[in-house]
Amino acid sequence: MPVAPFLLSLEIALAATALAGVVGVPVAALLARRRFLGREALDALLSVPLVLPPTVLGYFLLVVIGRRGVIGRAYEAVTGAPLVFTVKAAVLAAAASSLPLVVKFGRAAFAGVDRDVVLAARTLGASPLRAFRTVELPLAARGLVAALALAFARALGEFGATLMVAGDLPGVTQTASMAIYDAAIAGREHDANALVLVLASLSFGALYVTNRLALGHAPRE
Template identity: 45%
Template structure:
């Protein structure tokens, strides 16, 4: 077994998942806080759009991203004029795919956490002169901490296992965009079952360790 070939997709997947989960955490945090507290017309429609990638096949999500970020789109053309190359079939495209598919999971977990916080505590803090930022930072976030932790872990694991959308807009370029799932697909399709099973084992181990870490953090918070 070529160890460099084996570890390249693993390292790349971890890098993409870390970047994607950090972005997802802050995007989902802002969206979940707003949706859990706000009341406005069309809220149900907005929430449906936020959760849509959760139920769409990843290949459909990838096709939408390809249309939005491809060289013929205005976003793709603007990116290419600024950076001298297309955004698709790059490391960044793989990270974007991971962000889009992981966001709904993190958002739903965070929104549930914020909705479980007693609103009377927040209202009491406001009545005592606390600003919205202070209420958010010192009351809402700590009380919803378990949900936020779970959301981050879910985002990381979902990004780590993303396949369909990644393959559509980033491909499977060794050393550049080939993640563990796409490497497994290419290896199995080419008959290299030893490599496919080795990468599958690595994926299983990484996911297990992340979930184990999540459970430990939650217990410590309790």
């Protein structure tokens, strides 16, 4: 089994999950706890990657982080090198694909927190930030971990958007999903089967963790 693409996929998935968590958890809390004009429109906008063809998402990213894009130009001005066709671009693609899962499931996790408990903490003198950090976040933790597990599984198997912005460069940006495609095209069934088995097992594990955590919130019959 080609090990390098698998290790790169793990690296990208972990980084993308962390990035999606840093961005998605605060947004999920905002959507769950605050009413403001355009709240549902923002939720819908952040959910668009779930229904877009991966190549369309990849094209949008290419417009933003490509050499003519705002972020791409700024990155190249600072580093002297383009952002596209790098591991960083692959991380951004995977994060964009998995962010909606963090927002959707994270919002549900925060919405399930008893508001009276948070208000009690505020009454006892806790600041909004302290109440969020010490009360609300721990109570929503199981749901947030489930959201991050799903995001990791999604990022691990990302293909289309990553191919658009990072390419399929063996030893550089070739992920396990791309290695499976290349192996299948080349007739290397042994390599393809091995990678498929590993990725499927990891995805199953992530879904199992998600289900177990979700059952922790469900009422017992």
